[in-house]
Amino acid sequence: MLVALTVGVAWGQETAGVLRNAEDTGLAVPVGLTKRVGDRSVILHWDPVVDPALAGYHVYRAASPTDPFEPYSGILPTSHFVDFEVENDSTYYYRVRTVDIAGGEGQDSATISATPRALDDKAFLDLVQHTAFDYFWYEANPANGLIKDRSSNPSLSSIAAVGFGLSSLTVGIDHGWISREAGRERVLNTLEFLWNSPQGPETDATGYHGFYYHFLDMQSGRRHGDSELSTIDTALLLAGVLHVQQYFNQEDDVEARIRTLADDIFRRVNWPWMQVRSARICHGWMPETGFLPYDWGGYNEAMILYLLALGSPSFPISPEAWTAWTSSYAWQTHYGHSFVVFPPLFGHQYSHVWVDFRGIQDAFMREKGLDYFENSRRATLANRAYAIDNPLDWDDYGENVWGLTASDIPSSYRARGAPPPESDDGTITPTAIAGSFPFTPHESLAALRHIYTTYRQRIWGPYGFKDAFNPSQQWFASDYLGIDQGPIVLMLENYPTGRVWQVFMQHPVIQRGLARAGFVPMAEANNVQSISGMASQVSAPEAQPPHPKTRSEPGQPAVQPTQPDPIPSTPPPETQPAPQRS
Template sequence: MLHYRSNTDIVLIERLQRAAFDYFLDYSDARTGLVADTSGAGSPSSIAATGFGLSCYPVAVERGWIRRPDAARRVLTALRFLADSRQASDRQATGHRGFYYHFLDMRTGERTWNSELSTIDTALLLAGALTAAAYFCGRDPNEAEIRSLAARLYERADWAWALNRGDTVAMGWRPPGRFLKHRWRGYSEALLLYVLALGSSNRPVAPETYGAYSAAHEWLTIDGAPHLHAGELFIHLFPHAWIDFRGIGDMGMRSARSDYFANTRRAIALQRAHAEENPHRFFGYCRDLWGFSACHAPKGWLKLRDGRRQQLLGYAARGAPFGADDGTLVPWAPLAGLPFAPDDCLDSLSHLLAHYPALLRDGRLPGGFNPSLPGGGREGWVDDRIVGLDQGLAVMMIENWRSGLVWEITRSIPAFSRGLKRAGFEGGWLLPVSLNRKRFTDQNMQ
């Protein structure tokens, strides 16, 4: 699936991917191994960013950016801390029932920002731990301990408890004992959560929970074909960072004669079409400048560079074609979309860097920008922070496009395959190796 159009592509992508990985070297705590949510001063750790970081170390080793023993030690630091940190129902604990609070103090690991015990962010953390464990498979004692700790962390998560006597998983819980009212029902990044919750050999949820989750999916007809809708780009991308959905279908996708990979490719096309249409006449929008997802922005009524007043949404989940749109874009979209639409994303990346060069800081793209707002240059308003989730997603998706490394690693993890099968998925890399290779050889020859 890798397709470079020139040596310039190779050099550029390598430079951006390396800089994105270096975020995890620059913004992790040496004692706890926890990764900062953002590059902002005093930022707490995000357990989701920590999970992305754990998944990026195999990429860095294979690319020669860090020595394998050094990477293993960094992974082991984080897993030891997480395994030994206090699990309790009080407000200062690190986690409870095998789940972790969304934001933790970088140095102590205690809950911060009054955050919730997050089921989805714990899923992202555990996906990272399992990925690292599958990669560090050698006889070295540190690598053996990585595998042991990752298994312990995964099996400790009480997914059945997280149902809170309902038919779908609750989004979170707050101490001393109150579940959030919202549940993971309908298409979302929780696709990955349900795979892990179903794949647990210790405290899994029943397959019926996936049926309840997917029964609320919103299907649209786009150009005469079914499309599973989610406006925000990250929803489509997060599960793909770990799972190769080419040729894999659950019951809904099989009925639609599609798969989540093709659905995500279509979502990217819809985002580009919305930017080209530009119904709100925002500055810079075109087929090569797009990216509607969750990100920060200013909040309130502000004057745009063309004199109009526009309500800015602050932190919000922006989406297209049906979703919030206040002129704010995520610049990492072309990097994360490379496995699905490489030519389009390379064109978009070239356009972005040619017209908005000041976005790059230390080789990394910020969390968001709004070129319709007045600013020091064409970039307009630019988030002054680098976001850990964005950097991890960029590293993983670039690598899945370049080599398929992360997908090959997760294919070997029983929890992933077991969870997909219990959810009713068939095909793709769930097939025996020989049949799977023949399937994609045949597809590539068409």
């Protein structure tokens, strides 16, 4: 009997066709079927079947275990499915079959049931975090640990995404989404690849002088196209490497090997080699043309770059580099908030993913009377205030539709931000909101809730919130980006548990880097502002972890200042080229 299929309701591309009943096609039965259940939505994932005869997958659904399973999708090219044709508090049953290139269907997978429901705040945030984590688990090459730069490109890996992914694996273990054994196997494969992949001046190497090319081929691990040897992307990768080195602390052969590899990978990086014009670090190098013409000056995402270079036990840079970095800060006042400006919010998030800046100051922040955490909080509130003000009159901007950063836009990819406004085209990016959660928990939660409720069927997909959307143009991204999924996973972990911060800040490299950059605990310990004020609303009751100790003054508690009087804005001393994240 032949069954004619119509296009179903799954996320992503589908192909209608004519399929035969289940038979022995020789294809493996899908395994690992799992679910993510939300308010009027069900996400299914399963382990991909690797077979040249595979055309895709076919999902079946039933209303009860005893009802017949009916064809429910077209042929899906990927191993996930999103069902929006569901009602809360009703249970649905799903099975998956493989489909071969001749149209034959394989045998049924195991059955899984799912009951959509309205979610409280904690469950909603868990769903957002878990779905973002799934990107790093499913969109990776498990053999070498490389992670896709974006979900639609199967051949291109971003090394920064790999760094976010390494740290995200620890979150998956802590939440029980994956086992410690599975997580450390993926980490070990990643580090073995990073250590053993070719380093040298050749145009098809993986890296040189310990640095890595911005983009690598997902399979070979070699340089992709004319990608540059990238200092900032190497730093984001290494932050993940150091984090897993500190996290996997058990005395067994696998975890000991992880620690050794991480140490070898980090010690190999020759940071001074990238100081070609001054104390500042160059953006990168290309084998065809040499060093790029730009150096990293503040303020942007490169704090983590300088701190790791300062903390290196093998090739450290001098403390003068931090002074050179901060010398180009632009301190301005916008919407009643005074802070070091950088319009796209990713610049206020990336370093904070790993480094807990609460209660510590360098010389610049001592002069201003705050810390970098407070600086990011003000920048985020100003970004939201800009959306409320909406000077360009974009559709839907407001108190719950904000978040300007670098992302896909209707025509391409661009870094956007405010204030001051930079390339604002009406595009909003969920990672800008979720990645700001430790700084603005109330505002971020309200915005994520509103966006899910208002745009659910167009913005929600197999890995949670898609990259971006533009209400004025009725455009919704189809892709996910690894560098945007990472801050969602990790900043939702830092609020409220602080686990990423707590582990990373114990590493001797970051302790040394902070000390050599001149960071010391803030003098006033009586002005404490906890970021866990809404923990009872969005998380299980849990004590806020103590501030990880810096080398300068062990035992100093975390403190946050009351807001000082606004400081008059000053014009930026120089303009830096806009960094390209992807």
